[in-house]
Amino acid sequence: MIENGAKAVVNILEQHGTDIIFGYPGAAIAPFYDKLLTSSIKHVLVRNEQGGVHAASGYAKTTGKVGVCIATSGPGATNMITGIATAYMDSIPIVAITGQVLSSQIGKDVFQEADITGATAPFCKHNYLVKDASKLPGIINEAFMLASTGRPGPVLVDIPIDILLHEMEYDYSYSFNIPGYQYQFEIDEKQIEAVCQVINQSKKPLIIAGGGIISSGSKDILYKISHEFDIPVTYTLMAKGCLDDNYERNLGMLGSHGTYSANKAVHDCDLLLIAGGRVGDRSFNSASDMYQKKTIIHIDIDPAEIGKNITVDYELNGDARDFLHAIHARLKKSDREKWIVNRKKTAELESKFVNGDGTIDPKDVLLCLAKHIDDDAIITTEVGQNQIWAANLIDIKTSNMFVTSGGMGTMGYGLPASVGCKSGNRDKQVIAIEGDGSLQMSLQELGTIMQEDLDIKIILFNNCSLGMVRELQSLKFEKRHSGVCLKSNPDFMALFASYGFKGARLYDKEKIEEEIEKMLSYKGTYVLECIVDNDNPTIYR
C-alpha cells in the first residue's frame, strides 16, 4: 500500500502496542498529527515538551512498556532535552520522536531548525536523523528495541518533514541486527560458584539493591535470597519498593540521605553484593577506603558501570534477574550469626526538630499517608526535601511503585510523571508528592491533568522555600540563605480551584488523618497543601 512516512510511523507504534503517547504539535511534525487522527493511539497533549518526556517516563516505569513522546522541530525538540537527560540517568525506556525541517534545508539555519541529534547525543542511548524514507520503519523498530533491551534508555528519532510526507510502499519486515550491540549475556557457572562460596563464607553479607532490581523484575528473587539466606538489604533511591519497607531485613535507603541502619550496615559488612545499581555518588562514597576491605560483587547489565566508581572483586555482567536466580540456586543455608538485630527504625527517624506554630511535620503526614494508600498505589515525587521525606518515611510494599528522578534530580519531574503514571494506570491510585518550588517548574501540567480528567492526589509541601538548598546552606554555609526564599508563592488553593480541583490546606496535626481520608475517598484530583516549617530537616542529627 502506498502511504506516507507519518502513517508508517503510526503503524509501527501501533504494532508495538503503544496505546498512549505524550506530545506537543508544530509544523514539522504536523503530518504525524494528521495520521494520528485515524489511529487507535491516544494522544495526551502536555503543556510543555519537557513534561511530555517526563510523562512518558512515568508511563514507562509503571506499565513496563516503552514510553513514547512527540515534539516538533527546533524549540519543541530542545524543550525535550531535560526530560531525555533525566530518563537517561535513570535508565528509562523511551522513544522520543521529533519533526525536523526539510532534509534539503538541514544545516542552513532555517526557521525552527535545531541539531537535536547532536544536542542529545550525550543523553541518549542512541539517536537517529532519518535520511532515507525507506529506512524509516526499520529505524523506529530499532529505536524500540534499543530503548527496551539491555540497559534501558531513551532513543530519539529525528524525522525531516519531507520524509514524513514521503509516499511509497513501506516495507515493515524487520529483523534486529546491530552487530556492535550486545544485550544478552551468558552466565558463567564457575563464576557463580565462586561468588556463592564467598557469600557462604561471609559473616556479614549485605545486598545493595539498585534500580535494575525493579526494571528487571527481580523483587521476588531478591526477597527469596534475603529471606532464605538471612541477608540484610539496603536500597538506592531508584530501588525503593524492591522489598516491603516493613520487612525486617530491609534497612531502608542508603547514602547521603539514607537511614542510619543502612549506612552503618554498609560500613560494618564484610561483603557487598551490589545488584543492578550503578554505584552513584549519592549512594556510595567512592572516595572512602572502606570498600577495599570488603569483598565486592557487582551485578550490572552495563559493563561500563562495573569498576567505574569502586574496585570490584567479582564482575557479574548481565541481567540482575538471571544472576540472582543463579546465585539463589547455589547458595547454601548458612549458620552465620545474625549480624543485624533489632533495627530501631522509629528511633532512627526521630527528629529533635520542633515545628513552628501553624505548621505540621511532613513526617506525620507521610506516615499517615502510608497507612491509608492502596497496596498498589503509585507514588511520584519531586526533587528536594519532599523527595527525601517521601523516600524515607512512606513505607511501601513491593506492589507499590515509587517514581522519582534519581540520577539527574530534576525538579519539575514529579507532576508530569504522575500524568504518565495515571494515563497508563487509570485503575490505580496515583499520589504526587510535591514541593512548592518543583511544582512551579511544571505547573502548566495541571492543565493536562484537567483536560485528561486524571484523578491525581497531590500532596504539596509548602515551605515557601527551596528547602533542600536552604538546608544545604544551613549546614555548609553557616545559615547564609541565598536565593532560596519563595516569598511570593501564589494562593495554591485558589490556583488549583481555577483548574477545578478540590483540596484543603493543612496546618493542624490533629486533622491529618481526617484530611488524608477525605482526600483519598474523593473522586478526582485533590490537593492537600501542607504548611511546613522551612527549617524542618531531611538529615536528622
Next chain:
Amino acid sequence: MEQKHTISVLVENHAGVLSRVAGLFSRRGFNIDSLAVGETTNPEISRITIVVKGDDYTVDQVSKQLNKLVDVIKIKILSDNDFVGRELLLLKVKANAKQRAEIIQLVDIFRANIVDVSNDTLTVEICADQDKLKALTGLLEPFGIMETVRTGMVAIQRGKDCVE
C-alpha cells in the same frame, strides 16, 4: 601509570559516528593523542585508530564506554609490541641553495622523500613510527620548520591476528 595506548575501533560507517566518538572522549575527560579514520575493505565499516593517554583504569573505561556506542562494532586495545604503527608527516622547512644538500642527506638517512622544492623551501614527506617522526623533526628544527601536517597514527597487528 599514565602511558599511551593504541586502540583500534571498527564502527558502522554512519553519519555522525565520528562526532559520537569524539564527543565521548571530551565528555568523559579522556585525552586523545591522535585519531585517524578510514574505510575498511567493507565500505559499510570504518576503522578509527585512537591513541589515548591514561592509566589502566582510563583505558578500561575508554574501551567500555566506546563499546556502549551502538555504532561501535568492535574494539581492540593493541598491546605494545604487537602492532606496526605508522604516521605520515609532511614538513615544510626553510632551505636556501646552500642548505639543500645537507637537508637532503638527512632525509635520505630517514628514507623520507622530498615532495616539493622552491627557492627557499623543501617539503619533506615521511611515513614512519612516531619516534622517527620526532627524530627527523628534531634534526630539521635548526633550519627553521615552517609548517608540519600529521595524519595521526594508524596501526595494524603483527602476524595473522586481525581486528575484524
